[in-house]
Amino acid sequence: MNEAFFRLGIFLILFALLGLAETFYPRRVLKTAKVQRWQSNLGLFVIDVLAQRITLGAIVFSAALLAHAKGWGLFQAVGWPFGVEAAIALLVLDAAIYLQHVATHKIPWLWRLHRVHHADLDVDLTTGLRFHPIEILLSALYKAGIVLVLGVDPMVVLVYEALLSAFALFTHANIALPVTWDRRLRLLVCTPDMHRRHHSIDRPETDSNYGNILSLWDRLGRSYFEQPRLGQDGVVLGLKEERDAARLNLGRLLLMPFTRVHRRG
Ligand SMILES: [Zn+2]
Numbered sequence: 160m161n162e163a164f165f166r167l168g169i170f171l172i173l174f175a176l177l178g179l180a181e182t183f184y185p186r187r188v189l190k191t192a193k194v195q196r197w198q199s200n201l202g203l204f205v206i207d208v209l210a211q212r213i214t215l216g217a218i219v220f221s222a223a224l225l226a227h228a229k230g231w232g233l234f235q236a237v238g239w240p241f242g243v244e245a246a247i248a249l250l251v252l253d254a255a256i257y258l259q260h261v262a263t264h265k266i267p268w269l270w271r272l273h274r275v276h277h278a279d280l281d282v283d284l285t286t287g288l289r290f291h292p293i294e295i296l297l298s299a300l301y302k303a304g305i306v307l308v309l310g311v312d313p314m315v316v317l318v319y320e321a322l323l324s325a326f327a328l329f330t331h332a333n334i335a336l337p338v339t340w341d342r343r344l345r346l347l348v349c350t351p352d353m354h355r356r357h358h359s360i361d362r363p364e365t366d367s368n369y370g371n372i373l374s375l376w377d378r379l380g381r382s383y384f385e386q387p388r389l390g391q392d393g394v395v396l397g398l399k400e401e402r403d404a405a406r407l408n409l410g411r412l413l414l415m416p417f418t419r420v421h422r423r424g
């Protein structure tokens with residue numbers, strides 16, 4: 160099966176389902192016009208996909224095919240059962256992406272790239288697609304490196320990448336999950352209410368709830384926090400220094416990592 164079509168198919172189905180859920184069961188009333196935000200977020204996503212296809216291609220999947228063909232990596236050496244390998248690979252990749260996310264908040268030049276994601280004044284499923292192309296390319300190289308070192312099976316990589324995209328959409332979705340569902344889901348995975356705190360304007364709140372799929376890493380890393388201080392309805396989203404919705408267009412988002420940060424307040 161074609162890797163790109165598999166991912167695109169899952170993505171489109173989930174996007175449609177979560178989009179419907181956001182329309183009928185919204186968590187918050189959006190503060191800014193959807194048209195411009197969606198133009199910026201979907202525009203960045205298209206540029207990300209094209210940039211990756213033109214430069215690195217499906218590098219993470221290709222790394223798995225290469226490791227498989229050449230017998231490279233830890234799993235090829237130890238010969239554990241497929242189920243054990245798959246479970247360990249999924250855990251390690253999810254933990255690695257948690258650490259990558261922490262690094263993008265702590266290392267200034269990585270934060271310059273990552274703040275494009277945080278500059279969204281509302282959070283909905285399209286925020287899950289809003290990343291600077293350089294951050295996407297660096298992340299692909301990092302994941303490919305881990306896949307090579309472990310010798311992850313190509314099928315597991317396919318499942319992992321699909322899960323990662325699915326959770327990027329889900330955790331940003333502006334959907335009102337029943338509180339009991341949210342509480343039960345959080346025992347295992349990250350939820351929209353959990354990740355919304357990460358988009359708070361208050362930096363200590365931004366530096367929390369970094370997880371992508373499993374909530375375990377935030378609990379282990381002591382970065383797990385239940386709710387925003389001002390609650391799910393009261394929390395102000397975005398960056399302190401970027402409050403002008405009209406300025407957050409696609410062109411400016413692409414240039415944002417290379418422009419000076421004007422701090423306010
Ligand atoms: Zn972040």
Ligand SMILES: [Zn+2]
Nearest residue numbers: 276331354357
């Ligand atoms: Zn986010």
